[in-house]
Amino acid sequence: MKRKYFLSSWPPGVLLLCAHFLCGAYGQVRYSVPEEMAPGSFVGDIVKDLGLELKRLTTGKARIFTVGGREYVELDRQKGHIIVKERIDRELLCAGAVSACSLSFEVILENPIELYRITVEILDVNDNSPAFPRGEITLEISESASNGARFTVDSAVDPDVGINSIQSYSVHPSDHFTLKTNSRSGSGKNVELVLQTHLDREKKEHLYLTITASDGGDPKRSGTVKIHIIVLDINDNAPVFLKDTYRISVPENTAKGSLLITVNATDADTVSNGQIGYYFEHTTPKIRDLFSVDPSSGEIRLIGELDFEESAIHEFKIQAKDQGGLSDSSEVIVEVTDVNDNAPKITLMSFSNTIPENSPPGTVVAMINIQDSDAEENGKVTCSIERSLPFKTESSLTNYYSIVTDTELDREETAEYNITITAKDGGRPPLFSKKTLSVKLTDVNDHAPQFEQDAYNAYVMENNSPSLSLFSVKAHDADLGANARVSYFISDNDLNGTPISSLVSINSESGAVHAAKSFDYEQLKSFTITVKAQDGGSPPLSSNVSVKIIIQDQNDNAPQVLYPVQSGASVVAEIVPRSADVGYLVTKVVAVDVDSGQNAWLSYKLQKATDRALFEVGLQNGEIRTVRQVTDKDAVKQRLTVVVEDNGQPSRSATVNVNVAVADSFPEVLSEFTDFTHDKEYNDNLTFYLVLALAVVSFLFIVSIIAILSVKCYRWRRERMYYKSGANLPVIPYYPPLYADVGGTGTLQHVYNYELCGTADSRKSDLKCLRPSSQSVLNVELSGTRTVPRQTRETEEPDVCTEVR
Helix, strand or coil: CHHHHHHHCCCHHHHHCECCCCCCCCCEEEEEEECCCCCCCEEEEHHHHHCCCHHHHHHCCCEEECCCCCCCEEEECCCCEEEECCCCCHHHHCCCCCCCEEEEEEEEECCCCEEEEEEEEEECCCCCCCECCCCEEEEEEECCCCCCCEEEECCCECCCCHHHCEEEEEEECCCCEEEEEEECCCCCEEEEEEECCCCCCCCCCEEEEEEEEEECCCCCCEEEEEEEEEEECCCCCCCEECCCEEEEEEECCCCCCCEEEECCEECCCCHHHHCEEEEEECCCHHHHHHEEECCCCCEEEECCCCCCCCCCEEEEEEEEEECCCCEEEEEEEEEEECCCCCCCEEEEEEECCEEECCCCCCCEEEEEEEECCCCHHHHCEEEECCCCCCEEEEEEECCEEEEEECCCCCCCCCCEEEEEEEEEECCCCCCEEEEEEEEEEECCCCCCCEECCCEEEEEEECCCCCCCEEEECCEECCCCHHHHCCEEEECCCEECCEEHHHCEEECCCCCEEEECCCCCCCCCCEEEEEEEEECCCCCCCEEEEEEEEEEECCCCCCCEEEECCCCCCCEEEEEECCCCCCCCEEEECEEECCCCHHHHCEEEEEEEECCCCCEEECCCCCEEEECCCCCCCCCCEEEEEEEEEECCCCCCEEEEEEEEEECCCHHHHHHHHHHHCHHHHHHHHHHHHHHHHHHHHHHHHHHHHHHHHCHHHHHHHHHHHHHHHHHCCCCCCCCCCCCCCCCCCCCCCCCCCCCCCCCCCHHHCECCECCCCCCCEEEECCCCCCEECCCCCCCCCCCCECCEC
16 A cells, blocks of 8 residues: 555656666667556557658567566557566666666667667666564673664665665664664675663663664665663673684585585683684575585585576675674675686577578578677677578677678579577587577579470371370479469460461470361471460470471372363374384373372373283383384274372272274274263253253252242242353363373373363363374264364474364
8 A cells, every 4th residue: 555655645757757768789679667656557659759650660670688687668650659567676677786777678670670769767666664573682791882882783684775765764762872883894784782881781781772764765664673681790801803704705606515614703802702703794584595604614606506697796794792692793795706607698580491592692581689698708698690691690789790791692503401500608618509500592583494395396197187296395494383383385476477386286284286177188298386484483494395297198099191282072082103112112101199208109001902912001101102013903992991000008999991992094093992981972962951940940940949938039040040040051171281291111201291181061071181292192072973183383482272063
C-alpha cells in the first residue's frame, strides 16, 4: 500500500516522460523513467526521436533485442512508442548500485537492416524503508567506559539511492548516549553510539535504546532497531586491529578452502579480558556463503566460488572482541581479478537463410552480437569466417557484426554455403566459440536452354501417316524450377508461302516433332525449320536450333509410258519390211518414273507377242528389234505387249501394246488392221449407249425437280448446263515434252516431240504425230477408210499433228 501511494504522488510529468534523450554517433537514444511504472506506461517515441517514418516500423519488422536478462520494455509498432512491458524494480535490476541504473537494448529494422541502441535510465523512487539487519542489538559495555567511548552498531540498509537513501540516524532516549555516523571506505556509513555520561552498573545494569534511521524521500521512510546495553564489570582495554582496512586481490578461479588473509588485533588486558575472538560484523548472507573467519586465529578463508562477472569486489567487516566485551572492527576489501574463463557468446540477431544468386557484393546475410563477460584483454573479441568463402564480416558497432557477400555468387556452381563464424577473445590462452550458418542460393534465370546438338537432321519416308513422330529435340537448362522448365516452339512462320504449321508440329513439353500431313517426295524433298527452346523464367531466355527434315523416296509411282502413245480412237502400227535384217530397230518404248534412285531404274520385258521368236526388247533401253530374218510366212499383224518395271521394293510396272505390221505395202497393212480394231469399236459403242441411257434418266429426274420449283429457275439451270457442257474439255495428262535416247545405241538420234491438236469435241478425234526419222508409222482410222504414211524429212522440221474425223 505504501508503494502504491508513493507512485500516485509522483509528479504527472515525470510519469509520462522523464528527462531527455541523446542521439549518439551510432544511433543511440537515452530515456529516463522512474521505477515501478505500470505495464503499458509510455517510455519514449522512437519514431520522433530517431527521425523515422511510422510505416518503416511495420515494413522493417521492427523489434527489440536484449542481450540476456529479462525484457522490461516492448515496442508498440502501431504508434512507434517504447512502453513498459514488466514492472521495473531498480533495486532488483541494479542490486547494490549507488550510481545511475540503466538498461540497454537495441531496436532492429530489416530490409535494409538498421540498428539503434536505446538506453533507459531507471530513476529511483522512495519505495523502500531503511531496515536494520537485526531487530535487536545487544551490547555489553563495561562500567569503566569513559565518556566519549564509541560502540559500533549495525547500520541500516536502504536499497534506494540518492535523496531516497538513509540521510540521518537518531537515538532515543539520549541520556547516556549520542549517535555519530562516519562514511567508511567503500559504501555505507559507520554508526556508533558515543557514551556521554558515565555508566554505573550498580545503579542500572540494563539500558534500552531505540535507534531510528530515516531517508530523505517525500514522504520520509524510517526503520528502527532496539539496543539492549548490558553494563559489564570493568575492562579498561579494548582490542585494537593493526589496520583499519585490509585489502587483498585474488583471482576468480581461486580454489575453495584457500587462505585469503589473516586479521590480527591486540588487547593490553590479560587473562579473560585479553582473549580476543574474531567475528563477522553485521554482514550479508552472501558474504557468509563466500568467506569464513576463524574465531581464534583470525584467518579468512574462501568457502565459495568467486565470479568476477557477477561481482568484482566484496566488502565486509571483522570484529575483534575480548572477554570483557570490548571490541574493535576493521574492514576487509576483497578485490576479484578476472580470469579468462568465459568463451565469447554468439547471438544471432537476424539471418536470411536464402538469398538470390544475383545478390550484389555487400548484401547482408546475417547480423550477430558477440559478448564476452570477461574484462580487458580477456573480453576483447575478434570475429572471423573462412577466407575461402565468398563472405566477409563487417562491424559498425562494438560487438555487432554483419555477415555480407564479398563477391558475386553462382548457384549453378555452388548452391549452398555453410558459413562457420569463429569468435575468439584475447585471453592467454584464448577461448573461442563457433556458430555455423547454412545459406542457400535461390535460382535466378541467368542461363538459356542449350540444345544437345548444334543442328539436327531428321529423315522421314514419304506417304507417312499424319501425326507421325519424326524425331525429338532436347535442350537442358542449368537453372532450377520454373527457370529450368523448357518449352519448345517452331519459330518459322512459313516455307515458300506454306505455313510451317501445315507441315510439322512440335510438342511444347517433350520436344517431339510430329508430321502434320503426309509428305510427297515428288513435291517436297526437304525443308528446314528453326526450333526455339524457351525456359519459364521471367523474363524468359531462349535459344534456337536448325532442324533439316529430309523426305525419303518410296516406290509409290508406276512407270509412265510416253511412247508409243496408247489411243482408243485409232491404232498406230510400226511397219517392218519383210526384207528387214536381224537386229532391225522396230521402235523404242520410252517410259519415265517420277520416283528417284533405284525406284526410277526401269527395265523392259516382252510379256506377250504374236511371234516371240521374231522380236526382242532391250532390257535397259526399251528398244524393240528383230532377232531373226523376217520371212514371207510371218503374219502381217504382230501384237507385242511390253512390261515396263521399276527397281523398287515392291516394284511397280506398266504395260504398253505395240502393233507391228510386217508388210512391204500399205494396202496389205490396211486390210489386216481393219479387223484389228473391230472389237474395240464394238466395245466403245456399247459404252457410249450405256452412258447415254444413264444421262437421259438423270436428265429427266433433274427436269422434274426443277419444274416443281419454278420455270425461271429451270431455264437458268439449262443455260448454265449448256454453258458448262461447251466449255469443259477433257483433261489431257501432261507429260514432259523432251525425252532423249539414252540407250547409247544411236538408234534414236532425234528428240521426240508430242503435241495435242484437237477440236472442242475431241472425243471423236484421232491424234497423229510425225517425227523426224527414216522409218514409217501407220495410222489407221477407225472406219478403215484412209491410210496416211509417215513423211521422211532430211532436215529438222516441226512435228505435224493432224486431226482425223
